Amino acid sequence: MKLRFFPLIMTFIVFGLLYAYCYSQFSSFGSMRVVCNLLRDYAHLGIPAIGMTFVIISGGIDLSVGSVIGFTGVFCALMIEREGMDPRVVFAIMLTIGTVFGMTMGAIIYYFKIPPFITTLAGLFLARGGAYVLSTDSIRIKHEFYTWVSKQVYIFPDKGRFTFAAGAFLAVLVIGFFLAHFTRFGRNVYAMGGNETGAMLLGVPVARTTIGVYALSSFLATFAGIVLSLSKRSGDSTIAVGAEMDVIAAVVIGGTLLTGGVGYVIGTFIGALLPGVIRTYLTLDGSLTPWWTKIIIGVLLLAFIGMQKILTVRPNLVRMLRLPSRSG
Amino acid sequence: MMSEKANTLLNTRKADSRIGHFIRHNTRTIWTVIALILILIVDRMISPNFFNIRMVGNRLIGSPISILDGAAPIVLLSVGMTLVIATKGVDLSVGAVMAICSAVAVVLINRYENGSDNILYQPGFVIFIAVGVGALCGLWNGILVAIFDIQPIIATLILMISGRGIAQMITDGQSPTFQNETLAFVGRGVIFGVPFPIYLALAVLLVMYLLVRRTAIGMMIESVGINSRASYYAGINAALIKLFAYVVTGMCAAVAGLKVAGEVKSADPHTCGDWAELDAILAVVIGGTLLTGGRFNLITSALGALIIQSLITGLYVSKLHPTANLVVKAIVILAVLLLQSEEFRGTVLRPFRRKAA
DSSP, rough: OGGGHHHHHHHHHHHHHHHHHHHHGGGGGGGGHHHHHHHHHHHHHHHHHHHHHHHHHHTTOOOOOOHHHHHHHHHHHIIIIIIIHHHHHHHHHHHHHHHHHHHHHHHHHHHOOOOOOHHHHHHHHHHHHHHHHHHHSSSOOHHHHHHHHHHHHHEEETTEEEOOHHHHHHHHHHHHHHHHSSSSHHHHHHHHHHHHHHHHTTTTTHHHHHHHHHHHHHHHHHHHHHHHHHHHHHHOOTTTTTTHHHHHHHHHHHTTTTTTSSOHHHHHHHHHHHHHHHHHHHHHHOOOOOOOHHHHHHHHHHHHHHHHHHHHHHHHHHHHHHHHHHHH | OOOOOHHHHHHHHHHHHHHHHHHHSHHHHHHHHHHHHHHHHHHHHHHHTTTEEEEEEEEEESSSHHHHHHHHHHHHHHHHHHHHHHHTTTOOTHHHHHHHHHHHHHHHHHHHHTTOOOGGGGGGHHHHHHHHHHHHHHHHHHHIIIISSOOOOHHHHHHHHHHHHHHHHHHHOOOBBBBOHHHHHHHOOEEEEHHHHHHHHHHHHHHHHHHHHSSSSSHHHHHHHHOOOHHHHTOOOOOHHHHHHHHHHHHHHHHHHHHHHHTTTTTOTTTTTTHHHHHHHHHHHHHOOOOTTTTOHHHHHHHHHHHHHHHHHHHHSSSSSSHHHHHHHHHHHHHHHHOOOOOOHHHSGGGSSOOOO
């Protein structure tokens, strides 16, 4: 087994153990209802987390995703309800705005050498500020397209409702997986995160890849905003405040190293669902107070990083222990 | 024999090169000062009596005072954050630490107000304990970063996420209030007409400045930030230096938390220190310290904090709708950062620059 898969495997094992424990306490964890609700409720964090995985693998970070989700929600609500535009047109416009926004951040990062942390922090303020400027009210969307989308549900025998949001989440996951492992863009992202100078010397188009990575992240954040808008059927400028940290936590729990070059889209998927499992457990249990969720997520984050640390330090240890037996 | 004219020419050349030398070696500092002056000029243009200060009761009132008072928490945080960033780290947890420490202080002071005569609940002790808790939080971050070698962003993200939960747990999910004047003094006290937080921020800044510039600590921090391993081989205890930086940051965050709690006489675990980590990091970066570690300057970080607060105060006095605040903030910050970026000045300002003779 390859050592670089260890963090990913650990993620799966811990998730499996946690889920098994939850199942042993509450049998409803075995139903499609809980699974579908998890996918639906965490789609708006999971979708940008897949974009964030690419950003972090490339060695950067994107703090603007939460604000972009918020801006998208308000923009869609405003254009559809106040301007009476068709939702599909609004979505196309919004996705374009989001992508250009990400490309601009990528260009600033690459050409003006301003660190990603700071550039995307300015992006965070700008997008959230833009949402406040558009509207500070919560706007309900009553368009028939929204009603139509909300009716597109596959119902499992045990009344688990597989909604549009859940489907979008899984679709993005599959596309993200394909993009990361079977395209030139994906390979360039990995190469750049491993060693930017080295990648450049080997002919990786670093400028294009940097801009592409941030464009992808903002595009997916916008898409997440649309998905959230469709399932909430309203727009509010305070939606998803601070979501960027949950997204980054999901990526890290999923086994992606912040140093860049190592990470898996599928791990991020698990990382995004993990807090959801804990939250569902606490809700079903009912005796634990809500702040315990935050503390437990922090502890889990620590546990994952601890394991990653041990596993990245261990290779030397393993080699040291094995050498004598090989020669002897 | 040199003529008098040639002599003066030589002298001016010398003076010129000295200024040139200063400019070349302090480019980022100079751009910070220019940005602050520009923002204050714009503030003055927006509101003609921006710089008017008058005495109301025993307290000075005016925009410059409220800039200094409002900037105090960011200045405090930026002092610690500068040291952490100089060691090539970052501390995302300062906002959560502010919430934890203010929660601890208010919960303890409530027990004192309810008539407990335990000496630990005396106001002086409460402040001491709160700062101690801040130091502990910093120590936790420092241990993760320095001993276990976890990346600073992630190591401090743990406390950032769980810290607010801990603060809520301490206050039992409430936002407790208090009446004690000693604790409130930290946030709203007045000495000679000037708010106490200004003295507090200045004192911390001065003490830390002397500590890092009059002893070898500052040099060691820069050396660890540039190359941790080489510093270790050169005999510097790199882990201890990092621990020091995070503990100082935790204590600074505790004091900033007490300031915020004292100002409103309550501790709100949700909003205390909200986005404080981002403002603090921004202040340090605007102040010209690179996120890649190494050279740092506490004074320009404080100037960076003043830039942020001058901007916010300017927006308050302007007739602009408050919803536009964040957009203006983002644009101004981006402008300041672009001004500081050599690559940006190189490409955009090149056509305007005179060719060297």
